[in-house]
Amino acid sequence: MGFFDGLMGGRAAQFQSGSASSNAIELTKRHPTVSLSKQGAVNGNLRVNLSWRMRTSDFGGRSRQSGRLLRHPSKLFKPEIVQAHTQGVVNVDLDMGCLYELADGSRGVVQPLGNLLGDLNDPPYVKLSGDDRFGSPSGETLYVNLDHADEIKRLLVFVYIYDQTPAFDRTHAVVTLYPTTGPRIEIALDERAPEARSCAVLSLENVKGELVVRREVRFVYGFQAELDRLYGWGMQWGRGYKTAKG
Template identity: 80%
Template sequence: MAFWDSLRRDKSPHFDSGSSASNAIELTKRHPMVSLTKQGATTGNLRVNLSWRMRSSDFGGSTRQRGSLLRHPSKMFQPDVVQAHTQGVVNVDLDLGCLYELEDGTKGVVQPLGNFLGGLNESPYVQLSGDDRFGSPSGETLYVNLDHRDEIKRLLVFVYIYDQTPAFDRTHAVVTLYPSNGPRIEIQLDERHPQARSCAVFAIDKVKGDMVVRREVKFVYGFQAELDRLYGWGLQWGRGYKTKI
């Protein structure tokens, strides 16, 4: 089994829902930011959901699929997408995590690896619902308690690939934010980065008094420690494993 970055317990503090409107805001390279403050969504729980589906081979597939391409050549350029929310389809394990820094200088991570699931009503005011190893209709969900926004300095939400999962170029993932007020916010992870193992998806920062969500979508070839270096968190990382189930 491959190894992955896990925050060393002896260097970290002990760690231990939002609605959506009918419309959605998609954060893109051209429009990468949205203010939670301006849409009145800086209270209650901000729900962050990760869901994914797998792309099959763009040009391969079964005999039936190849026959379909001959009858409909235009489909050759449309990747065949297979839902990956059951264990029998493909072995998928994308994990959702969050680097946090509080106003008092406390820094750490919330992630499945190492069982750092956080806390919603206590520091760090970020909590992971659990570890979804095979994909489920609900995916993985992270909650941020914005009633404690004054105690939160910055957050970086990221996704990383665990053992035996195809690379990001075969996995189409979507991270959706459900604020307490206003439309949901969607960030697509559909860029092709075959060797990447981690992706910084979005940051939450305070900008001139506003709490702002900023699209990042930066793929890296390493794991959490590389994201840490990229964004200057300064944590100490070591090897980590998941228990077999």
């Protein structure tokens, strides 16, 4: 069981193609934004997927790990045991959530903690599919109903570490957006932040009727309350708990 914060109370269209596929946009520090409106992707359900695996350098060297994966390719996304700095052996568990602010001023959070999974057809028009404990190939998925884009002012998608063991520096995590039209959009959490427990990954903002996705990738050492302060959501937070699964 781990504790986390629980809820209580500019236009741009620059991008570069991702190296993994010609049909992908990779948001980077140099090219951090893309306009969904200019892609014509402003309706239907926007799918936001989180997936991750451990860095190969953490398992006895890149060559040994690569050889093992060649022999057993199905193990590429299998959960791995890693050595923590201070707690012996741990599993890394990433959770995804979303802070939202609607056009009417209402604010809140969608996240596994507290079973606040949202709603796709009613406010906040954001729905979390579930909690994937170990980063399987399907990962965790958040859906945004862009048929109600006019009612959404801004969203902030974030990722945090479930078991309180800082390990972002030992994971290779990617958040991928799948619009209804146009190429997918990839944001890699590729910066080393050994002590961070949370990361603001991306924002989606309605800027004078234009939907703009911005790469954030800002690591913090706390949880949701610290992200709230950083981005000015202005909500009240208290310590929350998430029950371990069997």
